[in-house]
Amino acid sequence: MFNLTVMMEICGISTCVGHITGTDSSNSFFSYDDIYLSTPDCRPISISLPIEKKRFSPEETKCFFEGLLPEGFTRRCVAERLCADESDYLTLLSVLGSECLGAIKIVDPINGEIKAAYRPLEDHEITALAAEGASESAEFVSKSHLSLTGASGKVGLYYDYEKHQWYLPIGDAPSTHIIKQSHVRLKRIVANEQLCLLTAKNVGIDVPNSFILQLNGSDDADILFATERYDRKMQDSKRMLNHMPVPYRLHQEDFSQALGIAAINKYEKNGQHYLKRMFDTIRKNCSDPLHDQLKLWDLCVFNYLIGNTDNHIKNVSLLYSEDLRSIHIAPAYDIVSTVVYERSTENMAFSIDGIYDIRQISRDHFANEAKLCGLGVKMALRRFDDMVDKFADALNHATNDLDNLGFHDTLNLSHQILDKGGIHHYI
Known part of the structure; x- marks a missing residue:
């Protein structure tokens, strides 16, 4: 029971x-x-x-x-x-x-609540998390009683910037960062995701702060990907645990939850018009619906240009205010250029004007989709063209930033994006 x-x-x-x-x-x-x-x-x-x-x-x-x-x-x-x-x-x-x-x-009243705490992590534990993959992250998840959505190996940790120290949250102690492993997924996936997020930031898309945690080098087994949690807020220092400030929790839900669509159906099939339903939800529920519709539109255009076909409805979320009275589109996350991997699908997670194959989607299809979703077509295409114009420079700056950190293979990755992403139609 x-x-x-x-x-x-x-x-x-x-x-x-x-x-x-x-x-x-x-x-x-x-x-x-x-x-x-x-x-x-x-x-x-x-x-x-x-x-x-x-x-x-x-x-x-x-x-x-x-x-x-x-x-x-x-x-x-x-x-x-x-x-x-x-x-x-x-x-x-x-x-x-x-x-x-x-x-x-x-x-669960039967199990009771576990006393909240932050346990300092030793360097070897962080190294093991990077080297041993999803099985190690599952052990962290089980020990900390923490649940994070998604299929990749990830854990929630607390980071003290002043001490440069990572902590494992126990019980209901809030984490500050989401940590992902690299090699348990696709080759160079961490560099890929950071490259895409930096590029997105450079074209004006709201993204959380993120960085690559290098342990013993730049190989996949030596790095982790750290993203600051936008649903955690260090408002003041009144709440303390183990002599450390405790962040406030902000509520969020992804569009799978908001639309009442089971996670198993997060990829659109047979013209279910997920994107239109997302826009309708924003119009009916968000505090600044026009602003948030444009944020969603820009994200859709960017995913197309960067070649992210894993842009399913669990990878877009709504973020609530502390009192739950206002709702906005959350910062963009989990953006990866999937088309650079040979075994990845070329079908987008939801259609643009009824078209799924990224190779067949064009500016005209975006125009038709904007009309279907209730956006002004001229405004939508103006934003589309503006992002196309900015894209190459934004990608180049992000590539240089990562190259300076020692990730020299990102130059090849950026060439693949320009060759295989939706941007290749416009350069």
Whole structure:
């Protein structure tokens, strides 16, 4: 029997917002807490779980809450360590839910809460995380009771910039960075992602701060990719743990959760018009809908130009204010030029004017998609052309920055992007 308490940090205060109740994943449902519902101006935890409805079906419940869990190999490794079935999302969440993406926390009254702490990591532990891949990250995840979405090997760590020290958050202690391994995925994936994020920043796209953590060199097994969490905010030093400031949690949800689409269906099929649905969601729910629509449009254009065909709906998120009263598009993340890898698909994760194959998508298709999504076509194409004009210089500056750090193969990577990404149609 499951009776999980769903907590959310609102303005820095951990608040009970609801409960998940049932005997197993097939019949468990989420309902908002009566006391929370009686709070003036209480806000929903998801666009797909509106406050007007008190009880949600097992399908609706699973769609949102399973979206908090890791995917792929990391999830299988964690399930094995817990002696659980990887499809049993509630058992996994009951153990890993102390620290999730956003401001949600899952508490299992049976297991109780684990005392929050930050444990200093030794250099050999960081090195092992880089060298041993997803199995090592799964051990970190299990030990810290922390859940991060996505299929790649990643963990959440706390970084003290003054001491240059990494810490493993225990229990519900918030992390400050998401750390990814390199060689467990595709060759030079870390350099690839940093190159794409720096290029995105150079063309004016909002991205989180990120850096490559070099341990013993620049080979894949010697580096990690660190991204500052935009859903964590160091507001003041009043909250302390182990003599270190504790960040506030900001709530977020990806578009898979917001649209009520299961993670298994994060890639669009058969003309489901995911992009139009995303724009409609922004118009209805975001505090500055025009600004956020343009941010989404720019991101779509950039993913096309850089050759990122893994631009699925879990890789775009909405970020809430501390009091949940305002919603905006979150900074862009998980941008990689996938087309530079021979085994990657050339089909985009959602269509542009009904076309999936990146090799066949053109400026005219973007014009038609803008009209379908309710954007002014002239304005949308003006932004498209502006990004095309900026792209080569932005990529060149990002390449030089990484070359100066010792990642000399990024020059070859940038040539591949110009040759295989959507940008090749315009240069």
